[in-house]
Amino acid sequence: SLHKPSRRAFVRAAGALAAAGAAGRLWAAPTKDVVVLTAYPDAVVSRFEAAFEKAWPQYRLRIVWRMPHDALPYLRQAGQGGVDVYWSASPKTYAQLKDEHAFRKLPVSLEGLPGRLGGSVINDPDGFYAASEVAGYGFAVNPAYLHSHKLPPVADWSDLADPVYAGHLAVPDPVEVGFAPVLVDIPLQAYGWDIGWALWSAIAANAAFTGRGGTFVSDEIGGGRKGVGLSIDFFVASAVANGAPV
Structure with a gap:
Protein backbone atom coordinates (compact mmCIF):
# COMPACT_ATOMS: atom_id res chain seq x y z
CA SER A 1 0.00 0.00 0.00
CA ILE A 122 -13.08 16.74 -15.78
CA ASN A 123 -13.53 17.33 -12.04
CA ASP A 124 -13.33 14.62 -9.41
CA PRO A 125 -16.80 14.19 -7.86
CA ASP A 126 -15.18 13.70 -4.44
CA GLY A 127 -13.23 16.95 -4.71
CA PHE A 128 -9.67 15.58 -4.83
CA TYR A 129 -8.69 17.15 -8.17
CA ALA A 130 -10.09 19.54 -10.74
CA ALA A 131 -9.40 20.68 -14.28
CA SER A 132 -7.50 23.93 -14.79
CA GLU A 133 -8.17 24.14 -18.51
CA VAL A 134 -9.95 22.23 -21.25
CA ALA A 135 -7.92 21.20 -24.28
CA GLY A 136 -9.20 20.24 -27.69
CA TYR A 137 -8.25 16.99 -29.39
CA GLY A 138 -8.18 16.48 -33.11
CA PHE A 139 -6.16 16.07 -36.29
CA ALA A 140 -3.05 17.98 -37.28
CA VAL A 141 -2.52 17.99 -41.04
CA ASN A 142 0.40 18.97 -43.25
CA PRO A 143 -1.34 20.07 -46.49
CA ALA A 144 1.86 20.00 -48.56
CA TYR A 145 2.54 16.42 -47.46
CA LEU A 146 -0.97 15.31 -48.40
CA HIS A 147 -0.65 17.00 -51.79
CA SER A 148 2.75 15.47 -52.55
CA HIS A 149 1.52 11.98 -51.61
CA LYS A 150 -1.80 12.46 -53.43
CA LEU A 151 -3.80 11.84 -50.25
CA PRO A 152 -7.37 13.13 -49.77
CA PRO A 153 -8.10 15.62 -46.96
CA VAL A 154 -9.22 14.23 -43.60
CA ALA A 155 -12.68 15.21 -42.41
CA ASP A 156 -13.60 12.66 -39.74
CA TRP A 157 -12.29 9.75 -37.66
CA SER A 158 -13.59 7.19 -40.13
CA ASP A 159 -11.34 8.68 -42.83
CA LEU A 160 -8.27 7.62 -40.83
CA ALA A 161 -9.26 3.96 -41.21
CA ASP A 162 -8.84 4.15 -45.00
CA PRO A 163 -5.81 2.03 -46.04
CA VAL A 164 -4.70 4.92 -48.24
CA TYR A 165 -3.29 6.54 -45.06
CA ALA A 166 -1.14 3.54 -44.13
CA GLY A 167 2.30 4.82 -43.14
CA HIS A 168 1.19 8.46 -43.24
CA LEU A 169 -0.47 8.71 -39.81
CA ALA A 170 1.13 9.55 -36.43
CA VAL A 171 -0.66 8.64 -33.18
CA PRO A 172 0.48 9.12 -29.54
CA ASP A 173 0.88 5.84 -27.67
CA PRO A 174 -1.88 5.72 -25.02
CA VAL A 175 0.31 3.58 -22.74
CA GLU A 176 3.12 6.14 -22.64
CA VAL A 177 1.62 9.56 -23.45
CA GLY A 178 -0.46 11.09 -20.67
CA PHE A 179 -3.16 12.79 -22.74
CA ALA A 180 -3.59 9.94 -25.24
CA PRO A 181 -6.13 7.78 -23.31
CA VAL A 182 -8.67 10.60 -23.60
CA LEU A 183 -7.96 10.73 -27.33
CA VAL A 184 -8.71 7.00 -27.58
CA ASP A 185 -11.99 7.50 -25.77
CA ILE A 186 -13.42 9.98 -28.29
CA PRO A 187 -14.40 7.45 -31.02
CA LEU A 188 -15.65 5.03 -28.36
CA GLN A 189 -18.08 7.65 -27.10
CA ALA A 190 -19.02 8.81 -30.59
CA TYR A 191 -19.58 5.42 -32.23
CA GLY A 192 -20.12 3.06 -29.31
CA TRP A 193 -17.90 0.32 -27.92
CA ASP A 194 -17.97 -2.23 -30.76
CA ILE A 195 -17.82 0.15 -33.72
CA GLY A 196 -15.37 2.41 -31.88
CA TRP A 197 -12.86 -0.37 -31.22
CA ALA A 198 -13.24 -1.70 -34.76
CA LEU A 199 -12.46 1.80 -36.01
CA TRP A 200 -9.42 2.04 -33.73
CA SER A 201 -8.14 -1.31 -35.01
CA ALA A 202 -8.20 0.03 -38.56
CA ILE A 203 -6.63 3.36 -37.54
CA ALA A 204 -3.87 1.59 -35.59
CA ALA A 205 -3.03 -0.52 -38.64
CA ASN A 206 -2.29 2.71 -40.54
CA ALA A 207 -0.40 4.44 -37.75
CA ALA A 208 3.09 4.92 -36.42
CA PHE A 209 2.92 5.38 -32.64
CA THR A 210 5.02 7.95 -30.78
CA GLY A 211 5.87 7.29 -27.15
CA ARG A 212 8.15 8.42 -24.35
CA GLY A 213 11.51 9.66 -25.49
CA GLY A 214 10.23 10.23 -29.01
CA THR A 215 9.13 13.32 -30.88
CA PHE A 216 5.74 14.97 -30.46
CA VAL A 217 3.09 14.14 -33.03
CA SER A 218 3.04 17.83 -33.96
CA ASP A 219 6.80 17.62 -34.69
CA GLU A 220 6.23 14.62 -36.96
CA ILE A 221 3.60 16.53 -38.93
CA GLY A 222 5.38 19.88 -38.92
CA GLY A 223 8.65 18.23 -39.96
CA GLY A 224 7.01 16.58 -42.96
CA ARG A 225 7.63 13.02 -41.77
CA LYS A 226 3.91 12.21 -41.56
CA GLY A 227 0.89 13.81 -43.15
CA VAL A 228 -1.78 13.46 -40.44
CA GLY A 229 -1.44 13.24 -36.67
CA LEU A 230 -3.72 12.96 -33.66
CA SER A 231 -2.81 15.48 -31.00
CA ILE A 232 -3.89 18.01 -28.42
CA ASP A 233 -4.54 21.60 -29.42
CA PHE A 234 -1.78 23.46 -27.59
CA PHE A 235 0.99 21.25 -29.03
CA VAL A 236 -0.30 21.96 -32.52
CA ALA A 237 -0.82 25.66 -31.77
CA SER A 238 2.78 25.85 -30.54
CA ALA A 239 4.03 24.20 -33.73
CA VAL A 240 2.05 26.66 -35.85
CA ALA A 241 3.37 29.60 -33.82
CA ASN A 242 6.91 28.36 -34.50
CA GLY A 243 6.29 28.34 -38.24
CA ALA A 244 5.45 24.67 -38.83
CA PRO A 245 3.39 24.08 -42.01
CA VAL A 246 0.46 22.58 -40.11
Whole structure:
Protein backbone atom coordinates (compact mmCIF):
# COMPACT_ATOMS: atom_id res chain seq x y z
CA SER A 1 0.00 0.00 0.00
CA LEU A 2 1.05 3.60 -0.48
CA HIS A 3 3.15 5.02 2.32
CA LYS A 4 1.13 7.70 4.08
CA PRO A 5 3.36 10.68 4.83
CA SER A 6 2.79 13.35 7.41
CA ARG A 7 -0.02 15.86 6.96
CA ARG A 8 2.36 18.48 5.58
CA ALA A 9 4.01 16.12 3.12
CA PHE A 10 0.79 15.04 1.43
CA VAL A 11 0.47 15.89 -2.23
CA ARG A 12 -1.93 18.79 -2.56
CA ALA A 13 -3.91 17.78 -5.63
CA ALA A 14 -4.73 20.81 -7.69
CA GLY A 15 -5.85 21.50 -11.19
CA ALA A 16 -4.90 25.17 -11.08
CA LEU A 17 -2.30 27.31 -9.39
CA ALA A 18 -5.14 29.27 -7.83
CA ALA A 19 -5.70 26.10 -5.84
CA ALA A 20 -1.98 25.96 -5.22
CA GLY A 21 -2.22 29.40 -3.66
CA ALA A 22 -4.88 28.23 -1.26
CA ALA A 23 -2.88 25.12 -0.45
CA GLY A 24 0.18 27.25 0.25
CA ARG A 25 -1.72 29.54 2.57
CA LEU A 26 -3.01 26.66 4.66
CA TRP A 27 -0.17 24.15 4.63
CA ALA A 28 3.01 25.84 3.41
CA ALA A 29 6.28 24.44 4.70
CA PRO A 30 8.34 26.65 7.04
CA THR A 31 10.59 27.58 4.11
CA LYS A 32 7.52 29.04 2.40
CA ASP A 33 8.25 26.97 -0.70
CA VAL A 34 5.36 25.47 -2.65
CA VAL A 35 6.67 22.53 -4.68
CA VAL A 36 4.80 21.90 -7.94
CA LEU A 37 5.31 18.78 -10.04
CA THR A 38 4.27 19.42 -13.63
CA ALA A 39 4.76 18.37 -17.24
CA TYR A 40 3.85 21.76 -18.66
CA PRO A 41 6.65 23.59 -20.52
CA ASP A 42 8.53 26.49 -18.99
CA ALA A 43 6.86 28.97 -21.35
CA VAL A 44 3.52 28.12 -19.70
CA VAL A 45 4.66 27.58 -16.12
CA SER A 46 6.74 30.76 -15.90
CA ARG A 47 3.66 32.92 -16.47
CA PHE A 48 1.72 31.19 -13.71
CA GLU A 49 4.77 31.34 -11.46
CA ALA A 50 5.11 35.10 -11.91
CA ALA A 51 1.39 35.71 -11.32
CA PHE A 52 1.29 33.44 -8.27
CA GLU A 53 4.31 35.02 -6.59
CA LYS A 54 2.93 38.49 -7.28
CA ALA A 55 -0.38 37.57 -5.63
CA TRP A 56 1.26 35.56 -2.80
CA PRO A 57 4.69 37.15 -2.20
CA GLN A 58 5.16 35.23 1.06
CA TYR A 59 5.46 31.99 -0.94
CA ARG A 60 7.88 30.84 -3.60
CA LEU A 61 7.11 28.24 -6.24
CA ARG A 62 9.67 25.51 -6.80
CA ILE A 63 8.99 23.64 -10.03
CA VAL A 64 9.84 19.98 -10.60
CA TRP A 65 9.38 18.79 -14.18
CA ARG A 66 8.28 15.22 -14.85
CA MET A 67 6.35 13.77 -17.77
CA PRO A 68 3.19 11.85 -16.76
CA HIS A 69 4.86 8.44 -17.10
CA ASP A 70 7.57 9.61 -14.66
CA ALA A 71 5.20 11.36 -12.26
CA LEU A 72 3.79 8.23 -10.61
CA PRO A 73 7.14 6.76 -9.48
CA TYR A 74 8.26 10.20 -8.31
CA LEU A 75 5.11 10.73 -6.24
CA ARG A 76 5.30 7.21 -4.84
CA GLN A 77 8.54 8.09 -3.05
CA ALA A 78 8.54 8.46 0.71
CA GLY A 79 7.00 11.81 1.49
CA GLN A 80 5.92 11.95 -2.16
CA GLY A 81 9.17 13.67 -3.07
CA GLY A 82 8.21 16.74 -1.05
CA VAL A 83 5.63 17.70 -3.68
CA ASP A 84 2.74 19.94 -2.66
CA VAL A 85 0.86 20.24 -5.96
CA TYR A 86 0.57 17.96 -8.97
CA TRP A 87 -0.39 19.85 -12.15
CA SER A 88 -0.50 17.95 -15.42
CA ALA A 89 -2.67 16.86 -18.35
CA SER A 90 -2.99 13.20 -17.40
CA PRO A 91 -6.44 12.11 -16.14
CA LYS A 92 -5.22 8.53 -15.76
CA THR A 93 -2.45 9.58 -13.37
CA TYR A 94 -4.85 11.63 -11.25
CA ALA A 95 -7.23 8.68 -10.98
CA GLN A 96 -4.42 6.32 -9.96
CA LEU A 97 -3.09 8.70 -7.32
CA LYS A 98 -6.55 9.20 -5.89
CA ASP A 99 -7.00 5.42 -5.62
CA GLU A 100 -3.69 5.28 -3.71
CA HIS A 101 -4.93 7.95 -1.25
CA ALA A 102 -2.15 10.32 -2.29
CA PHE A 103 -4.31 13.45 -2.41
CA ARG A 104 -5.91 15.77 0.08
CA LYS A 105 -9.25 17.26 -0.83
CA LEU A 106 -8.93 20.62 -2.52
CA PRO A 107 -9.48 23.49 -0.08
CA VAL A 108 -11.66 25.30 -2.61
CA SER A 109 -15.30 24.99 -3.57
CA LEU A 110 -16.07 23.48 -6.96
CA GLU A 111 -19.71 24.48 -6.72
CA GLY A 112 -21.04 25.71 -10.04
CA LEU A 113 -18.28 24.05 -12.07
CA PRO A 114 -19.28 21.23 -14.43
CA GLY A 115 -18.10 17.78 -13.41
CA ARG A 116 -18.22 16.47 -16.96
CA LEU A 117 -17.69 17.72 -20.46
CA GLY A 118 -19.75 15.48 -22.67
CA GLY A 119 -19.00 11.99 -21.40
CA SER A 120 -15.60 12.88 -19.94
CA VAL A 121 -15.05 13.50 -16.22
CA ILE A 122 -13.08 16.74 -15.78
CA ASN A 123 -13.53 17.33 -12.04
CA ASP A 124 -13.33 14.62 -9.41
CA PRO A 125 -16.80 14.19 -7.86
CA ASP A 126 -15.18 13.70 -4.44
CA GLY A 127 -13.23 16.95 -4.71
CA PHE A 128 -9.67 15.58 -4.83
CA TYR A 129 -8.69 17.15 -8.17
CA ALA A 130 -10.09 19.54 -10.74
CA ALA A 131 -9.40 20.68 -14.28
CA SER A 132 -7.50 23.93 -14.79
CA GLU A 133 -8.17 24.14 -18.51
CA VAL A 134 -9.95 22.23 -21.25
CA ALA A 135 -7.92 21.20 -24.28
CA GLY A 136 -9.20 20.24 -27.69
CA TYR A 137 -8.25 16.99 -29.39
CA GLY A 138 -8.18 16.48 -33.11
CA PHE A 139 -6.16 16.07 -36.29
CA ALA A 140 -3.05 17.98 -37.28
CA VAL A 141 -2.52 17.99 -41.04
CA ASN A 142 0.40 18.97 -43.25
CA PRO A 143 -1.34 20.07 -46.49
CA ALA A 144 1.86 20.00 -48.56
CA TYR A 145 2.54 16.42 -47.46
CA LEU A 146 -0.97 15.31 -48.40
CA HIS A 147 -0.65 17.00 -51.79
CA SER A 148 2.75 15.47 -52.55
CA HIS A 149 1.52 11.98 -51.61
CA LYS A 150 -1.80 12.46 -53.43
CA LEU A 151 -3.80 11.84 -50.25
CA PRO A 152 -7.37 13.13 -49.77
CA PRO A 153 -8.10 15.62 -46.96
CA VAL A 154 -9.22 14.23 -43.60
CA ALA A 155 -12.68 15.21 -42.41
CA ASP A 156 -13.60 12.66 -39.74
CA TRP A 157 -12.29 9.75 -37.66
CA SER A 158 -13.59 7.19 -40.13
CA ASP A 159 -11.34 8.68 -42.83
CA LEU A 160 -8.27 7.62 -40.83
CA ALA A 161 -9.26 3.96 -41.21
CA ASP A 162 -8.84 4.15 -45.00
CA PRO A 163 -5.81 2.03 -46.04
CA VAL A 164 -4.70 4.92 -48.24
CA TYR A 165 -3.29 6.54 -45.06
CA ALA A 166 -1.14 3.54 -44.13
CA GLY A 167 2.30 4.82 -43.14
CA HIS A 168 1.19 8.46 -43.24
CA LEU A 169 -0.47 8.71 -39.81
CA ALA A 170 1.13 9.55 -36.43
CA VAL A 171 -0.66 8.64 -33.18
CA PRO A 172 0.48 9.12 -29.54
CA ASP A 173 0.88 5.84 -27.67
CA PRO A 174 -1.88 5.72 -25.02
CA VAL A 175 0.31 3.58 -22.74
CA GLU A 176 3.12 6.14 -22.64
CA VAL A 177 1.62 9.56 -23.45
CA GLY A 178 -0.46 11.09 -20.67
CA PHE A 179 -3.16 12.79 -22.74
CA ALA A 180 -3.59 9.94 -25.24
CA PRO A 181 -6.13 7.78 -23.31
CA VAL A 182 -8.67 10.60 -23.60
CA LEU A 183 -7.96 10.73 -27.33
CA VAL A 184 -8.71 7.00 -27.58
CA ASP A 185 -11.99 7.50 -25.77
CA ILE A 186 -13.42 9.98 -28.29
CA PRO A 187 -14.40 7.45 -31.02
CA LEU A 188 -15.65 5.03 -28.36
CA GLN A 189 -18.08 7.65 -27.10
CA ALA A 190 -19.02 8.81 -30.59
CA TYR A 191 -19.58 5.42 -32.23
CA GLY A 192 -20.12 3.06 -29.31
CA TRP A 193 -17.90 0.32 -27.92
CA ASP A 194 -17.97 -2.23 -30.76
CA ILE A 195 -17.82 0.15 -33.72
CA GLY A 196 -15.37 2.41 -31.88
CA TRP A 197 -12.86 -0.37 -31.22
CA ALA A 198 -13.24 -1.70 -34.76
CA LEU A 199 -12.46 1.80 -36.01
CA TRP A 200 -9.42 2.04 -33.73
CA SER A 201 -8.14 -1.31 -35.01
CA ALA A 202 -8.20 0.03 -38.56
CA ILE A 203 -6.63 3.36 -37.54
CA ALA A 204 -3.87 1.59 -35.59
CA ALA A 205 -3.03 -0.52 -38.64
CA ASN A 206 -2.29 2.71 -40.54
CA ALA A 207 -0.40 4.44 -37.75
CA ALA A 208 3.09 4.92 -36.42
CA PHE A 209 2.92 5.38 -32.64
CA THR A 210 5.02 7.95 -30.78
CA GLY A 211 5.87 7.29 -27.15
CA ARG A 212 8.15 8.42 -24.35
CA GLY A 213 11.51 9.66 -25.49
CA GLY A 214 10.23 10.23 -29.01
CA THR A 215 9.13 13.32 -30.88
CA PHE A 216 5.74 14.97 -30.46
CA VAL A 217 3.09 14.14 -33.03
CA SER A 218 3.04 17.83 -33.96
CA ASP A 219 6.80 17.62 -34.69
CA GLU A 220 6.23 14.62 -36.96
CA ILE A 221 3.60 16.53 -38.93
CA GLY A 222 5.38 19.88 -38.92
CA GLY A 223 8.65 18.23 -39.96
CA GLY A 224 7.01 16.58 -42.96
CA ARG A 225 7.63 13.02 -41.77
CA LYS A 226 3.91 12.21 -41.56
CA GLY A 227 0.89 13.81 -43.15
CA VAL A 228 -1.78 13.46 -40.44
CA GLY A 229 -1.44 13.24 -36.67
CA LEU A 230 -3.72 12.96 -33.66
CA SER A 231 -2.81 15.48 -31.00
CA ILE A 232 -3.89 18.01 -28.42
CA ASP A 233 -4.54 21.60 -29.42
CA PHE A 234 -1.78 23.46 -27.59
CA PHE A 235 0.99 21.25 -29.03
CA VAL A 236 -0.30 21.96 -32.52
CA ALA A 237 -0.82 25.66 -31.77
CA SER A 238 2.78 25.85 -30.54
CA ALA A 239 4.03 24.20 -33.73
CA VAL A 240 2.05 26.66 -35.85
CA ALA A 241 3.37 29.60 -33.82
CA ASN A 242 6.91 28.36 -34.50
CA GLY A 243 6.29 28.34 -38.24
CA ALA A 244 5.45 24.67 -38.83
CA PRO A 245 3.39 24.08 -42.01
CA VAL A 246 0.46 22.58 -40.11
